[in-house]
Amino acid sequence: MYGMSFTEDDLAETLRKILAGDHPGVRLGPGDDAALLEPSRHLNVLTVDMLVEGVDFERGTTTPRDLGYKAVAVNVSDVAAMGGSPRFGVVALGLPAGFEPGWVIELYSGLREAADEYAMAIVGGDLSLADQVVLSVTVTGEVPDGGAVTRSGARPGDRIVVTGALGAAAGGLRLLQAPAQSVAHAMGSAWARELVAAQSRPTARVGEGRTLARCGATAMIDVSDGLTRDLWRICRAGGVGAAVSLDAVPVAEAVERLGEVMPVEPLVLALEGGEDFELLATMAPDAVEGAAKDLQERFGTRLTDIGEIREGHGLVAVGSAGSERPLEPRGWDHFGS
Amino acid sequence: MYGMSFTEDDLAETLRKILAGDHPGVRLGPGDDAALLEPSRHLNVLTVDMLVEGVDFERGTTTPRDLGYKAVAVNVSDVAAMGGSPRFGVVALGLPAGFEPGWVIELYSGLREAADEYAMAIVGGDLSLADQVVLSVTVTGEVPDGGAVTRSGARPGDRIVVTGALGAAAGGLRLLQAPAQSVAHAMGSAWARELVAAQSRPTARVGEGRTLARCGATAMIDVSDGLTRDLWRICRAGGVGAAVSLDAVPVAEAVERLGEVMPVEPLVLALEGGEDFELLATMAPDAVEGAAKDLQERFGTRLTDIGEIREGHGLVAVGSAGSERPLEPRGWDHFGS
Numbered sequence: 001m002y003g004m005s006f007t008e009d010d011l012a013e014t015l016r017k018i019l020a021g022d023h024p025g026v027r028l029g030p031g032d033d034a035a036l037l038e039p040s041r042h043l044n045v046l047t048v049d050m051l052v053e054g055v056d057f058e059r060g061t062t063t064p065r066d067l068g069y070k071a072v073a074v075n076v077s078d079v080a081a082m083g084g085s086p087r088f089g090v091v092a093l094g095l096p097a098g099f100e101p102g103w104v105i106e107l108y109s110g111l112r113e114a115a116d117e118y119a120m121a122i123v124g125g126d127l128s129l130a131d132q133v134v135l136s137v138t139v140t141g142e143v144p145d146g147g148a149v150t151r152s153g154a155r156p157g158d159r160i161v162v163t164g165a166l167g168a169a170a171g172g173l174r175l176l177q178a179p180a181q182s183v184a185h186a187m188g189s190a191w192a193r194e195l196v197a198a199q200s201r202p203t204a205r206v207g208e209g210r211t212l213a214r215c216g217a218t219a220m221i222d223v224s225d226g227l228t229r230d231l232w233r234i235c236r237a238g239g240v241g242a243a244v245s246l247d248a249v250p251v252a253e254a255v256e257r258l259g260e261v262m263p264v265e266p267l268v269l270a271l272e273g274g275e276d277f278e279l280l281a282t283m284a285p286d287a288v289e290g291a292a293k294d295l296q297e298r299f300g301t302r303l304t305d306i307g308e309i310r311e312g313h314g315l316v317a318v319g320s321a322g323s324e325r326p327l328e329p330r331g332w333d334h335f336g337s
Numbered sequence: 338m339y340g341m342s343f344t345e346d347d348l349a350e351t352l353r354k355i356l357a358g359d360h361p362g363v364r365l366g367p368g369d370d371a372a373l374l375e376p377s378r379h380l381n382v383l384t385v386d387m388l389v390e391g392v393d394f395e396r397g398t399t400t401p402r403d404l405g406y407k408a409v410a411v412n413v414s415d416v417a418a419m420g421g422s423p424r425f426g427v428v429a430l431g432l433p434a435g436f437e438p439g440w441v442i443e444l445y446s447g448l449r450e451a452a453d454e455y456a457m458a459i460v461g462g463d464l465s466l467a468d469q470v471v472l473s474v475t476v477t478g479e480v481p482d483g484g485a486v487t488r489s490g491a492r493p494g495d496r497i498v499v500t501g502a503l504g505a506a507a508g509g510l511r512l513l514q515a516p517a518q519s520v521a522h523a524m525g526s527a528w529a530r531e532l533v534a535a536q537s538r539p540t541a542r543v544g545e546g547r548t549l550a551r552c553g554a555t556a557m558i559d560v561s562d563g564l565t566r567d568l569w570r571i572c573r574a575g576g577v578g579a580a581v582s583l584d585a586v587p588v589a590e591a592v593e594r595l596g597e598v599m600p601v602e603p604l605v606l607a608l609e610g611g612e613d614f615e616l617l618a619t620m621a622p623d624a625v626e627g628a629a630k631d632l633q634e635r636f637g638t639r640l641t642d643i644g645e646i647r648e649g650h651g652l653v654a655v656g657s658a659g660s661e662r663p664l665e666p667r668g669w670d671h672f673g674s
Contacts, residue, residue: 034384047371
């Protein structure tokens with residue numbers, strides 16, 4: 001394998017030390033057949049995401065620490081999109097023959113860093129060999145009974161709101177994938193660093209999700225595969241349509257700057273880019289102002305009204321002059337062309 | 338991808354139908370950002386296992402239905418080894434470009450079949466592309482507070498017991514991997530079918546695990562990587578040693594038959610073969626008889642006393658004449674030579 005006499009048990013024990021700590025609710029952490037965890041009296045939330053090398057990330061453009069961090073954050077984002085809070089996680093990791101133990105240790109340090117950031121604990125895992133790095137993280141969480149928000153509750157007349165700004169993660173990916181020479185002059189700038197950070201260290205909006213749930217969100221999803229694709233999922237789940245005011249879509253400032261040095265359309269990145277992990281929600285018109293004020297005061301997070309839910313199905317884009325055209329639900333599809 | 342206009346969302350919806358049903362405790366199943374599940378008042382159990390094509394299975398020698406079944410069963414076995422019962426599962430699946438939708442549907446049918454068998458529900462998942470099939474299943478369960486059995490409680494003087502018989506799963510693997518011509522005469526026999534079934538459709542000992550816990554098991558593990566390796570883990574976790582009476586080790590009858598047609602040593606397969614998913618436990622000497630009677634009466638499952646826990650560390654094999662020699666903890670190691 002990698003030169004040393006290092007067994008699966010040895011590596012697992014090293015990784016357990018990285019995850020160790022006195023975590024509330026953990027009766028038994030990694031190292032046994034399974035973890036033992038104190039029950040929650042709230043509804044349980046359960047979600048899993050798999051990140052595959054060459055598909056979801058490249059080892060050349062991501063550090064193992066960022067990869068570990070992101071693998072946790074994207075799952076926490078799914079819990080946040082239900083209005084919940086994360087509690088525990090387990091990690092299954094496939095590694096190519098000849099991997100560097102140091103690389104794996106960095107990966108686990110990133111997992112731990114994100115777990116600490118979101119006040120949760122990684123309590124177990126499994127190691128295997130694979131042709132490429134495959135990282136599957138499962139996260140459990142909790143949400144008060146009656147306080148969960150699903151994708152399916154949008155009603156005609158609801159406003160469509162989104163947290164933060166969009167397009168930065170996709171912009172960061174374009175920057176990382178561009179020929180180094182062509183973007184060398186930009187890489188040191190604050191806006192370029194912001195784009196790369198949005199791609200490699202996404203923020204899960206846990207507090208914002210709970211607040212939106214409390215403020216009466218009728219449907220919610222995290223923007224993982226692109227605004228139009230994820231909004232289309234809300235529409236499909238609720239049996240409704242949506243109209244998006246293109247002028248209102250909050251495009252990340254740094255993406256506008258990227259548009260000045262690369263042939264990218266900032267609005268298209270914001271609509272279709274994905275991986276922003278902002279929360280997209282629907283709510284009654286009279287709930288929007290209070291929710292926006294709450295998010296701003298408690299988290300410094302902007303909430304933008306970008307359109308309305310309508311009867312029917314499918315998406316339309318509303319231009320500045322009020323003209324409407326169909327809006328295709330484009331975005332990330334693992335099996336798409 | 339595979340010629341049709343079949344998106345990730347389309348495939349996910351087809352797979353959700355396979356998993357659908359009125360499952361107790363499930364408020365929201367697959368199809369949203371996360372599942373919503375009613376809490377248990379017992380301790381929660383959480384475990385994950387990743388199966389990788391070319392490492393843990395071959396597509397040529399396993400059917401997708403068996404693969405799905407096994408992926409659930411091996412996780413349920415981990416829950417059983419804590420003395421717990423499974424409740425819910427989530428599945429992350431990486432698929433090579435060009436995969437057959439029918440293959441994936443069969444895989445999910447196997448996941449569903451095992452979930453029904455073990456009275457649990459698959460409540461969510463994630464799909465991705467990968468160079469090889471990678472299947473990561475996470476299972477949650479519950480165990481009464483105070484009723485969980487870990488790997489670490491073995492005490493000097495405890496007896497070592499194991500359920501069922503060993504070596505059949507490894508025997509089945511040898512049979513599947515042998516040149517077809519060399520084993521053609523054996524393949525139709527009942528013992529050969531038994532070996533292949535042990536490999537492709539392992540049984541998780543849920544009821545047996547709960548019974549052993551109630552009968553006072555001090556430590557427990559499932560035999561996934563081989564008896565000696567898993568017993569060594571119990572010894573390491575408990576800071577103790579173990580003596581195994583080789584004559585007492587229950588070798589599966591079908592493995593003895595295999596030894597007549599292939600150059601395999603039945604006892605070695607039983608000691609080091611792995612994937613039997615029998616339960617290996619330790620308990621006070623006076624608890625063994627009652628536990629064995631209980632398992633026989635309730636489940637028709639044999640419990641065999643194979644040795645004793647001692648002070649010190651490491652394993653020794655005790656021969657029929659009472660002679661002792663060191664017993665190496667050999668067995669499956671993903672990163673081993």
